[in-house]
Amino acid sequence: MDYSWDWGVLLQVVSTGEHTTYLGWLFSGLLNTVLLTVSAYALALVVGTGFGILRTLPSRPASMLGTAYVSVFRGVPLIVQFFIWFFVVPELVPTELGDWFKNLPPYTQFLSVSIFSLGIYTGSRICEQVRAGIQALPRGQFDAGFALGLTRAQTYRYVLLPVTFRTILGPLTSEFLIISKNSAVASTIGLLELSGQARQLVDYTAQPxxxxxxxxxxxMALNFAILHGMNWIRRQTRLPGLLGD
Incomplete structure (x- = not known):
C-alpha cells in the first residue's frame, strides 16, 4: 500500500490559527460526544419513562398518546429528525422564539438541538422497553401497592418502576451504547463531535x-466505560432471585 504514515501530524499545531493541535481537535470532539451522549440519554430516560407509563395506564387517551409518540419518532429516520428540529421548527414557532434561537451562539444551537433530537428519538425506544418491563411484572405487584393504600402514581414510583428498571437494565445498556454511536449524526447540522472532528482533521492533514x-x-474506550459503568450499577442495584441474580 502506497501510503505515508505520519502519526506526528497529530501533535502539530492546527493551521487555522487556533492554539491547539490536531490531537486537541479530536479530544474536543470526544468531549462533545460524551456531553451529547450523557445529556441525550438522560433526556431519553425521562421522556421514555413518562410515555412508557402512559402506555400502561387504563386510560385510552393516555395510551393512544404514548402510541402516537412511539409511532412518529421511531418511524422517522434520525437524520431527518435532526434536520426538522434544526431547520424547520425554528421557522414554524412564533417569530420571537425563532429569532431568539437563531441569535444563540452557533455551538449552543448545534448542541441543544442535537441533545433534544437524539433524546426524543431514543426516548421512543426506551418507552417500549419501560412498557414491556411494567407489563411483564406479575399482577400481584399492582395489587400489593393498592392494598397498602398507595395511589396509582405512588404504586408506579415505589413498587413498579424500581423493579422494572432492574429488569430492563440490559436493554437500557444497549440503548446507551447505541446513543453514543448515533451521536455522530449531530455532525450533519454542524456539531463537531468525535466523527465530525475526524473528518475535519482529514481535510486539513490528508492523513485519514x-x-x-x-x-x-x-x-471503543467510550463504549468500554459505558459497559463497565452500567455493570457496576447492575451489581449495586440487583435483587436476589431476579433474572438470575
Missing part, C-alpha cells in the same frame, strides 16, 4: 488512517 484509527479507539 491516523485520524480514523484514533476515532475508533476513542469510541
Amino acid at each position: 488512517y491516523e485520524s480514523f484509527i484514533c476515532v475508533t479507539l476513542a469510541y
